[in-house]
Amino acid sequence: MPEVVMTCDWTMMSDHNGKEFLGFGTTTPAYILPERAYQRMFYPVMATDEHGFPKMAPYGMRKIEAALLDDGIDARIVHPSHLDKYMPGPAKVLMISGHDYFGLNPPSSTFSGVMKKEPLNCVNFKRMLRQPHVQAARRQGMKLIAGGPCAWQLSPATRMKVPWIGEFVDSIGGIDCVVEGEADVYVRELVRKALRDEFLPPHVVLAPKEAPKVEQISTIRYPSVNGLIEIGRGCCRGCSFCSVTTRPTRWYPLEKIEAELKINAAVGVKKGLLHSDDVYFYGSPNVMPKEEKLLPLLKLAKQHYAQVGWSHVAVASLMTKPKLLSKCAEIIVDDKQSWWGVEVGVETGSPRIITTGMPGKVAPFKASQWPELVVQAAGLMNDNHVYPACTFIVGLPQETEDDVLKTIELIDNLWDFKAILVPMFFVPLGHLKSKDWFRKDRLSPVQEELLKRALTHGLRQSKTLLREFFDWETNHRVAYRAGFRGFVSFIQLLAKMNGLWSEPRHPPVKIQDPNLTPDRLPVPTIPVRE
Numbered sequence: 001m002p003e004v005v006m007t008c009d010w011t012m013m014s015d016h017n018g019k020e021f022l023g024f025g026t027t028t029p030a031y032i033l034p035e036r037a038y039q040r041m042f043y044p045v046m047a048t049d050e051h052g053f054p055k056m057a058p059y060g061m062r063k064i065e066a067a068l069l070d071d072g073i074d075a076r077i078v079h080p081s082h083l084d085k086y087m088p089g090p091a092k093v094l095m096i097s098g099h100d101y102f103g104l105n106p107p108s109s110t111f112s113g114v115m116k117k118e119p120l121n122c123v124n125f126k127r128m129l130r131q132p133h134v135q136a137a138r139r140q141g142m143k144l145i146a147g148g149p150c151a152w153q154l155s156p157a158t159r160m161k162v163p164w165i166g167e168f169v170d171s172i173g174g175i176d177c178v179v180e181g182e183a184d185v186y187v188r189e190l191v192r193k194a195l196r197d198e199f200l201p202p203h204v205v206l207a208p209k210e211a212p213k214v215e216q217i218s219t220i221r222y223p224s225v226n227g228l229i230e231i232g233r234g235c236c237r238g239c240s241f242c243s244v245t246t247r248p249t250r251w252y253p254l255e256k257i258e259a260e261l262k263i264n265a266a267v268g269v270k271k272g273l274l275h276s277d278d279v280y281f282y283g284s285p286n287v288m289p290k291e292e293k294l295l296p297l298l299k300l301a302k303q304h305y306a307q308v309g310w311s312h313v314a315v316a317s318l319m320t321k322p323k324l325l326s327k328c329a330e331i332i333v334d335d336k337q338s339w340w341g342v343e344v345g346v347e348t349g350s351p352r353i354i355t356t357g358m359p360g361k362v363a364p365f366k367a368s369q370w371p372e373l374v375v376q377a378a379g380l381m382n383d384n385h386v387y388p389a390c391t392f393i394v395g396l397p398q399e400t401e402d403d404v405l406k407t408i409e410l411i412d413n414l415w416d417f418k419a420i421l422v423p424m425f426f427v428p429l430g431h432l433k434s435k436d437w438f439r440k441d442r443l444s445p446v447q448e449e450l451l452k453r454a455l456t457h458g459l460r461q462s463k464t465l466l467r468e469f470f471d472w473e474t475n476h477r478v479a480y481r482a483g484f485r486g487f488v489s490f491i492q493l494l495a496k497m498n499g500l501w502s503e504p505r506h507p508p509v510k511i512q513d514p515n516l517t518p519d520r521l522p523v524p525t526i527p528v529r530e
């Protein structure tokens with residue numbers, strides 16, 4: 001019986017029908033259809049054993065679970081529907097994690113702002129902590145520790161800006177400790193203190209210099225959702241709105257990566273995602289991809305998984321070594337896999353925004369080349385069977401109408417590419433965390449047009465992508481495909497009825513001779529911890 005129980009809400013404790021990308025569906029409110037319909041599509045119930053231990057759990061939680069187990073602490077991840085097995089009772093500490101507790105992150109904040117309803121992740125998070133047995137255990141003194149990528153949402157500063165968060169926390173009897181940052185090392189002593197019933201600091205922010213070294217990061221003990229495993233942490237590009245960039249870049253050696261691939265493969269996981277903020281960049285000490293590092297990584301992943309995807313890649317990395325992508329495709333695409341997906345942070349079509357807020361994103365190219373680079377990268381990816389989800393930010397503090405028009409122009413130039421375009425309202429993070437959230441009531445007509453254009457593009461491309469999305473699956477029934485197609489058609493109809501459908505007024509501009517070459521700039525070096 002573990003003394004330390006870790007959990008998250010139902011939207012996170014799911015394999016999202018075997019498609020990590022469908023997890024985005026948990027960031028919307030339940031709109032018109034009942035919540036159960038969204039659950040079936042986006043966060044079906046995760047299988048558990050008789051102890052309530054999930055078959056797979058979110059990777060970040062597996063890392064913390066492994067850190068505690070390595071330190072001799074009796075900790076386990078438990079499915080949120082099985083917490084009653086441990087509380088009130090043997091569990092002395094409950095640790096919770098989440099990507100977006102209160103729906104404040106993009107894209108939840110965008111969807112909830114537009115639809116004026118709480119997103120599913122927020123609804124489920126609150127429901128999890130309000131369960132009677134959790135409340136009973138709290139009254140009996142069980143400690144509650146919160147962490148994860150969205151721990152900032154429980155910080156005093158956020159509670160000041162969003163008073164209803166404080167009201168919710170008070171209603172569940174408070175939270176003993178909130179930890180922001182990479183807690184792989186710190187969590188061990190913190191949990192020991194909790195088990196000894198000692199005072200816990202209410203809010204801890206771990207500085208980037210406290211980020212663990214590679215050898216201090218534990219290897220997961222049990223399988224992760226959708227075979228996702230990390231290949232490194234941190235990013236050197238320095239975008240002002242991003243919190244990842246404040247941490248040092250570290251790459252895991254292949255042996256460490258293989259150990260985790262084996263953990264998943266041993267229980268029959270056949271497909272998985274390689275996670276880093278730029279997979280193309282694996283093993284590089286600067287912004288130039290290293291073929292001799294990346295290709296062996298992909299070969300290794302394909303030895304253990306039949307299907308391999310990437311979490312993120314940067315446009316500039318791809319365009320620095322475009323031919324390397326076809327070498328990657330030669331390894332990844334085979335008779336078991338016809339394409340792979342990846343998230344790409346495009347953020348804007350405006351070179352001015354790139355210059356003022358994210359100059360590192362384009363390195364080693366010039367900011368003025370950004371829109372061309374994005375279009376060329378989209379073509380490069382599609383040519384190599386990569387279908388990206390491209391994110392855009394709406395409402396950056398320095399954004400002007402001209403910047404938004406340039407982003408719309410870029411979307412128009414991406415119109416025929418197989419991609420999903422995801423506009424997200426600005427959220428104050430990273431170096432911009434003192435700024436204010438962007439909200440729907442601040443939308444200008446031209447920003448509204450951008451949202452409509454991206455929605456139209458997404459719905460138009462979704463039907464094509466869905467066909468391929470499910471094609472490499474043998475275990476997805478025709479009904480699922482038909483269900484998702486029906487859902488997309490339904491949203492498409494609603495969009496047209498509500499005046500939200502917007503097509504480009506001009507045919508996409510074809511870039512004839514982009515002549516994109518990196519500037520002769522010295523390649524910046526960044527600290528890399530092995």
Ligand code: SF4
Pocket residue numbers: 235236237238239242243244245277314345358361
């Ligand atoms: S490139 Fe991506 S991960 Fe890196 S700093 Fe910019 S937004 Fe963050």
